[in-house]
Amino acid sequence: MREVLQSTDAVGDEVNGILPSSLPTVTELALALVVLLVGWFFSKLVVRLVGRTVARRIERPSVTRTVLRGVRVAVLFVTVLVVGAILGLSGGQIFLSVTVVSAVIAVVLAPLVSSFINGFFVLADRPYEIGDMIEVTDEGHRGFVEDITMRYTKIFTLQNTFIVISNSEIQQRDVINYSAEDERTRISVAFEITYESDLEAARRHAERSARGVDNVISGGPDIRIGSARYAAAPVCTVQEYADNGVLLELFFWIEHPYKQQIARSAVHTAVRERFLDNGIEFAYPHRHHVFDDTSGVGRLAVDSRGDPDSGDETRERPSTVGGADSDTTGTSDE
Incomplete structure (x- = not known):
């Protein structure tokens, strides 16, 4: 029993070492908010400053954008660490918070993991690049690649619409690139x-x-x-x-x-x-019917009546046509 109490006290001491000893003051909250805003704008400034250098060295718009997004995330992460220190959070608390948030994201947003992995392969394999004209054959979508991220590919279609396709889905489709090497x-x-x-x-x-x-x-x-x-x-x-x-x-x-x-x-x-x-004719369906001695036998029946007032009637009996034995029989009834 004494060992259980001692272990409980030890866990309590560790938790107390992680949790802040007191609540942050208004001044600390205001300072943390200012640092957060400064870090937000500073991340944009860093992206602008290093953007041209990164683009000149990499020479691939999709990879350049991905690297710049990573730079901005890194600056924001450092900003969060500074804000945590101002609020009195220890390193263990920050690590615990990041671990908990990561676990929640992994459970809730698990389907997006495959998109990120396929996004890496899209950037590495280079099947298409920003500005290329591509076509997703099974869907009939044709247009220009507007953006490539780790999660999705954005296509600006020839019908003046946007299509966003996740990288996990577009990796499984047949994609035609019309402008990869030569636009002709x-x-x-x-x-x-x-x-x-x-x-x-x-x-x-x-x-x-x-x-x-x-x-x-x-x-x-x-x-x-x-x-x-x-x-x-x-x-x-x-x-x-x-x-x-x-x-x-x-x-x-x-x-x-x-x-x-x-x-x-x-x-x-x-x-x-x-x-x-130049007198050249386009072809269209034609049907020619030819009757000769080998065409077979066709039977024809004609029934024509004369003037009803005179009482005369003329009838043509069935006859054969198209063969050598064709004959016509006519009778007149009074």
């Missing part, structure tokens, strides 16, 4: 021409039509993608001899990826106008 993008349009049209002339006019469209690269050195090289000028190729005509596909490069729809529409219009001027 290759797109294509497909169309069919009739078999009666001049195929080589159609390909030649299609390529010339694309060259005259704004934002389309009309020529120059070949564009290299990996180990392959592609002609910079528009190229029209035969894709298939389809049921209704010859399927052609026109490939061309544009300078800016965010003008894909505009460039594609302009090329469609230019090709149509040039084809009309």
Whole structure:
């Protein structure tokens, strides 16, 4: 029993050593508030002072912003320690407070932990950067990366809206980066021409039509993608001899990826106008019905009546058409 009392007294002495001996005075509270405000504004000032140096050394906007956020958090943490000392809190109390708050955050905000981890991989792997044009393929979101944090990625879409996607979610999706290395993008349009049209002339006019469209690269050195090289000028190729005509596909490069729809529409219009001027027809479904000796037998019934006042009637009996044994039988009833 005596040992239990002694251990209880020891715990009480430790707790008393952690807790403040007296409540803070009004002066101490006011001073702590002033220090907190000064620390808040000082953290902003530090970020401004070191911002250019950090940006010049790192040369990556996303990492630069993350580092500056860490600098500000560090300044604020030191400010909290100073405020705690003014209020008479010991180091053990501050450590205990931080531990309790961290435990609460870990329990309540556990789903955010994965976002922070994936945010680290986003910053390390560099799949996209601030200012890049990306597309989340499964959702159809396309726009420019506005900000990358440890928790989320903010996208400014081409529809003038903001989309915020957590890093844990965007890491599991297919993301297309249109401006990672080179903004030049290759797109294509497909169309069919009739078999009666001049195929080589159609390909030649299609390529010339694309060259005259704004934002389309009309020529120059070949564009290299990996180990392959592609002609910079528009190229029209035969894709298939389809049921209704010859399927052609026109490939061309544009300078800016965010003008894909505009460039594609302009090329469609230019090709149509040039084809009309040069007598090249677009194909559409045709159906030709041919009847000969091998077409089978079809039966036709015609019933025509004469003048009802005269009482004459003329009827055509069923007959066969399309074959060699076709005959027509007619009768007249009075």
